[in-house]
Amino acid sequence: MSQRTGISNVFDERLGDSTAFTAVAAVGALSLLATFVLFVVESDLASVALVVFVAAAAYGWLFHQAETAWGLSVLTTLVGIVVLGLILVFLFLEAEKAFETAGLSLLLRSAVPVWSPSQGIYGLQVAIHGTIVTTVIATLIAGPLGVAGALFISEIAPERVGELVKPAIEMLAGIPSIVYGFIGFAILNRYLFYELQLNTQGSLFLAGGVIGLMALPTVVSVAEDAITSVPESMKSGSLALGATDWQTMKGITLPAAFSGVSAAIILGIGRAVGETMAATVILGNVAGEFPNPIFDVFASTATLTSLIASQYGDAAETQLSALFVAGVVLFVIVMFLSLVSQLIERRMRRQLEGDS
Amino acid sequence: MSNASERGVHRDHSPLLPTVSAGVVGLSFLTFVLAWLVLFPILTPSTQLVGGVTFYDVFGLAMLLCGVALVGSGVASRTGYVPATPSATAGVTTGVVLGVLGFVVTGLFVSQTLGIDGPMGLGWFLAAFVGGAAVFVATVAPREDVGSTVPIGAFALLAGLVVLLGVIGDSWTWNPSGLAATFSGDMAVPVVALVVSLLTAWAGAKAYEGFGARGRQLGAYMFVNLNAALMLFVLFVLIAFIVYRGLPGVLRGAAVGLGTGPEVAFGLHLPFDVPFVTNSYGLRNDVNGVLPAVFGTIWLVVGAVVLAVPTGVGAAVFLTEYSREGRFTQVVEIATNGLWSTPSIVYGLFGLAFLVPRFGNSASLLAGQLVLGFMLLPLVVITTRESIKAVPDSYRDASAALGVNQWQTIRSVVLPAALPGTVTGIILGVGRIAGETAPILLVTSSSMSPFPASRFVPRVLSGFQFTAQPPFVTNTELLQASSALPYQLYALITAGVGAGAGSDADIDPWSTALVLLIVVLTFYAVGIASRSYFRRRLQE
Amino acid sequence: MSKTDTDSRSDTQTESQPLVDHTVEGETSEEIRDEWTNYDFDGEAKLSVSELNVYYGDDHALKDIDMEIPEQSVTALIGPSGCGKSTYLRCLNRMNDRIKAARIEGNVEFEGKNIYDADANLVELRKRIGMVFQSPNPFPKSIRDNISYGPRKHGDIDTGLLARVLGRDDGEREERLVERSLKQAALWDEVNDRLGDNALGLSGGQQQRLCIARCLATDPEVILMDEPASALDPIATSKIEDLIEELSEEYTVVVVTHNMQQAQRISDQTAVFLTGGELVEYDDTEKIFSDPESQRVEDYITGKFG
Structure with a gap:
């Protein structure tokens, strides 16, 4: 963070800075999304995208710590929701085959053995x-x-x-x-x-x-x-x-x-x-x-x-x-x-x- | 029903009722303890004590005595021979408890002893219902001093006579139709004695305080205190038993002294050696050990913490510091609580479906770390949030008033203040996941032998390799299956290495359980101790 | 809540709840003369307190209190905050037993026997010495259930299915009791059409009168009131004050207040506690407010400190 002492700086004027930061933030967000998508489709490239994300986050942390901290905290908040969603999706995906084969007899079968x-x-x-x-x-x-x-x-x-x-x-x-x-x-x-x-x-x-x-x-x-x-x-x-x-x-x-x-x-x-x-x-x-x-x-x-x-x-x-x-x-x-x-x-x- | 003579602020003095009641409570307590000892055959029920008396007779006599004393107390109080302050009725709770008891006893008598089933099995049910209702009325209709003593006393008398006369005794068995179980006298007599002793102690406690509100309080407190004592006792017995069975195995070949332990570095040796923990399984070992499982658990916990702690703390910071209470935080909260209550086996299935195919289609340490990390995450979020919320707003205001921006305030004021609570929560959470078996079973250890050799010790740090193609970094150690302490115990159980059946070279499951217990409970002890330490410091 | 434990954790208790504060300025060290607290009155003493001392850990919260409380009158306890007047009030029905750090020594005689004796019956004691708290604390139940809570717990009223089946349903008696108590507490006209409503829906003043009615329903002889109007607005306060005056015809009322005008308006005699847990002067209210013996009391009631 740049040092400021003058009273005029009550209003922030770091326009140039903020465009650069926006770009880095966009790269970070996109690369994380790419990591996730690539991982889900089982591509080895996921780790490349992850490296890009880490680099963007490191840059942000060094030069725009406050904003980066905010952004990272948002991302971490999403993790819980995403994990719960993934659990839901993958449980149902994997269960589908049995439903196709056995249908409702999975739960309602009356003949023995069940x-x-x-x-x-x-x-x-x-x-x-x-x-x-x-x-x-x-x-x-x-x-x-x-x-x-x-x-x-x-x-x-x-x-x-x-x-x-x-x-x-x-x-x-x-x-x-x-x-x-x-x-x-x-x-x-x-x-x-x-x-x-x-x-x-x-x-x-x-x-x-x-x-x-x-x-x-x-x-x-x-x-x-x-x-x-x-x-x-x-x-x-x-x-x-x-x-x-x-x-x-x-x-x-x-x-x-x-x-x-x-x-x-x-x-x-x-x-x-x-x-x-x-x-x-x-x-x-x-x-x-x-x-x-x-x-x-x-x-x-x-x-x-x-x-x-x-x-x-x-x-x-x-x-x-x-x-x-x-x-x-x-x-x-x-x-x-x-x-x-x-x-x-x-x-x-x-x-x-x-x-x- | 209060009348003028009872409106004294001080109690009437007469030691008779309290003395007799204290005797009933004491005798019931002894019966209770003795019944447990006989039930878990520490004592054999048919042992001949002095003069040919068996434990059956002891139980019978004790119940008989309690019954007589209780009926006597009730009658003495009702006739005004001893002072008491009974309510108008013993109350619905007592009535229902005894009514159910009456139902069961009549039902058993009619269906089992008399062998009456009636049309569609309804005969015994009707009889039982009538019996239960009769006991209920007999309990609630008279004044409390009679209602809360005489029915219980009569029941104790009956049970005492049945046992004393040998109706239920040594050679008695009962195979209830519909249950796969057969009850023998050795089982039935102590169980009956348990039930009767609890009831007589209850009635005795009420009588001790002269019935009424104070009597009921003592009766209730007796149960609540007994319950708490039993919980402590169960904890103590569990731990003591595992130490007793497992310690010899853990200490086999153990040595203390300079230079006895395995080499750490530069020719320095640990001053102690516990081969059960530092050895793997090998045919030529004197003592086989669980080193691969120990390392597996360590790496699983490390991986989970690395994943869950930053994520969870970040989420907690966002929820408490940045966002306002609204729909989004509500969704996150529901998701967090949902994750917290999701069963561990479901996490395992999720790992099996989502992670395992993406890590080379085999069980791996990394998958286990991620799954355990996901399990730890909600706990970190919840405890960190609690401790951040507990940081007073005045701290934040003071920092903001000095012109410090929000992130600086969070970093240098809020997080340090919330650190103790967060760390405590994490330690307790780690204790929980370190003992998790189900998810590990599915994603990390599924193919592991219960006797893992030294090549299965995961060496994660030296496993990193860099390659020219994506994914550039690989770590075969992380992508390999690994054992872990809870899995090790499970594998030993399913491999049929039962209690004490193995030879010296086998890995003793009790010792494995002890090592696991030490690891997990150490986390808990440290977590609980640090919490009470920080709490006390906050209060000062 | 056993009394053996009263001295445990004393330091943390006193520090987290500064029940006694010795640092009020303006205190002059002045001998307290026995005759200032020897109050002569006609009639019987309902409660007589002698050599009562209360300690919170090392803190000496009440010092050697001797006091006789006449029956069927209003006794006001006044003093600056932290002088121990509330602690004193809570000694009279042993509510201080709840505070584990408190140690109580001395005699509180009720009907000629010490209520701190080992064989005292707390249930009977609190039934006959009722209490109304600083802020209204109705139970989260219906108005009717609030009133009949005490009598039910004492077995004086029995309703419900079991009682009805056994033919000893007291429903009618309960209704009479509810009506009588609410009328005594001047609340009947406001709530008689909604006795089944949750008591938490009432206004603050109504809630406090409900608490008084609840206390009256157990048929007490003494009513202890701990600043009963301090959480209320002026109109509700004046209603409570009228009520207190009416109640004194039948009951012995002891009321703690920090409001000197209120004490003057409602009480027959006033006891002044000053900082340090001392009873400094106890006399007819008129005498206390017109011509107190103690210089410190005069300073206090003329507003020089406190």
Whole structure:
């Protein structure tokens, strides 16, 4: 940046400079676009365009840092949207073949087996059923226990205990899913197999339980945020009327934080739906037939996620495409849950802002 | 129902009810712990204790005692023998809990013991419904001191008698129609004891405070505190168990002392040697290790951070500093939250469809770095945004009032102030992606053996080559498949290297899990510690 | 919220919330004479406070307060900000238990027994010593539910499906209670056609009267008010003031205010707290404002400082 000291320079007069910069900016933008397009069409030239972009950005950074910083920040903002768009496009593109071959029988097939790659039968109903069962079990665990944990940290525990429990729960979230899965596989699977004399190692029941434990920290931390954001004056108002702390939590705090707490549970459900490795390792990943009867939670079928993770490796073309359909189903469910929880959270923020 | 005599600001003194109730809570707690110990067969239920007494008898006796004490407390309070401040009814929550219990018990009794199914299986259902409804009414209709003790006490009595008389005992089994599971006495008795002990502890806690609002508070707090304690306990047990099983394998052949470790440079050796971490798999090794996986994870994390951190920080700066709240920021926000909740396996599929064909149609380290970078991106955006928002506007105003332009202000005032929060968020995010398995499985490691040899250690820095044709720069190391710690564990599991089944030369999955856990939890510990450090400094 | 923890994290607490400020200028060191605070009145004392000390960590927020509060009258607590008058008020129904850094010593006798005794029943205490806060804090519920919240929690009113099935529905009693409380708080005429509406839709003044009605519904004997009109406009303020005067016929009202005219208008006796957490003078309101004994009090009420 050029040094200016005179008072007349309150108005910027760097016209010449700015044309040169515009040119460089245009080159940068075009070369980045070219990089992207060339990469998508699988051309080796993408790297050349990338080098041009880097050069333009470096020039801009050295001589017009403020403007370049602005431009780069715009570009980085677009990355998230582009990635989400690409995920959407490529999932659907890859899923198309299975849809062409199998049509709606992918989701609506009634004959058994519903999934048998060797016979060219690709139906996802059993996996969807498995996902539903494990998610319900996981939610029954993570929902109530998670909200109770959030209440403990934000309302009940003495400050020092809360400061200890909160990081511990985050640590619980940090344990990789494959480790949970391994413990489920090596210890709990065997345990239930022998103790309950099951027919198979692995069960939806156990997978759901482990996934519930894994979704628990998400529910705790999001619900805790919601509960903490309820104004202290409301709680004092209730206590001053002679309500107990517990009555205040039930009668005032939780209802006021209702939206945030439900958003927490929805996010937890989203985590449970998408959890992969624990289910893959614990379950037998057989997706041909429904458990008999359908509510037998001790059957060892598959979830959508575990079906993908266990079968992508030796999948032929159509089978792989059918696995992409499973990915599409997952993606749609999770996006829907994410949108709902955002809507709910926004409502909560508006409500509480209106209150104060 | 308050009447004049109860309107005292001070409580009546009579130690009888609190003493008995404390006894019930204590006994229930012991039963609860004992039931878990028996359930995870640390103790064998049919062990003969003193005088031929088994754990079955202990459970039965404990439940019987709790039941008697609870029924007694309820009656004593109702007749006014002990002072209490009960509400008019035990409440819907208690009623529903006990109603469901009544439903289950009656249903099981009618369908399993009596074997009545009725037309279309409705017979047992009707009976169960009637039973549940009866218990519900018995709970909510009388005054709270009776409603919250007598039904639970009666249930505990019943369970205690059933166990004591050996109706459900050593040789008892039950195979419910419709479930693949068979329940034995070893399983059923501790489970019944668990349920009963929770209920009796609940009722005991209420009675301890003389029922009423304060009693319910104590009852609820007991559950909430128990829940928190159990979460801590689970965390502790998980970590302790993996350390216990994995540590011997990790330390096999380990040595501490000058010059024992592998050479770093110029003849300098590390002062310690942990062959499990520094060795690869080889037939002639004394101790086989997971070095390729360790390096794979390191390079994956480095690549993801290089991609996601500048991008995420840039986006956060744009969203908070440059743009106004509007439709565009809203779209970005929705996209960011969407990316954050997209399942990891979907990222893997995306990498498989989009990246793998463009990197030579095979699994590669680079594809894994990009996919993990995309996964890390939303987390960086969200946490950086939060910490930039937390920078007070007065800082920006002060800088602007000195005539500093917006970018200079962002660079020298806003970003430094937001640095601690950002760094913390990134560390926690890295911990998360370092443990990710699903996407790696699809795009980076799909063909890797669970026993990777030393040639699979990615040597990224020496892998760059310059060529005359586009793309001018290549790095075969980046375009090669690589192992990674979480994948390594997965591969060992699917290869059937189960718990403790392998020989000495095998790579122990428990040790792999321990190394993975150490890596991931170190990131978490550092992240959490730095966050609380910076928070405390802000408060001062 | 256990009391064992009251001394934890004291430094950060006091620094982030400067509850006591010793730096107000114009303070002269002057002996406080016992007779200035020994207020003689006819009738019974509803609350009698003796040797009350409050500490926030190392900060001595209230020093040796002795004070008897007569029943069925309005007692005003005035003083410059940071003098501890609000802290004092919150000691009277143990709302300070919520502040973990606070340590409270001394006696607050209600019906001849210390409310800080270990066996005190907080529920009963707060039911009978109600409180109205500085800014209106209605619950995000309907007007009706706001009023019946307290009685419901105390089990005095029971509605809902279960109660109806068991034939002990108190719906009618609830309606009567809501009407009575709202009438007492002079709000009935304004809201009787929309009892089911969310209370957050009311104006600030209406919200504060709703909070008073909510407090009356639990049938208290003492009502503590912490600057109840400071967040309101003049018209709403005068309505609240009229209400306070009416309430004193039946209830014992203790009101904190920083507005000396307000204290003069509504109170029977006035206690002046000055910086440092000391009760300097306590007497008939008339006497305090016309002929105070203490030089510092005179300086304060004539506006020389504070």
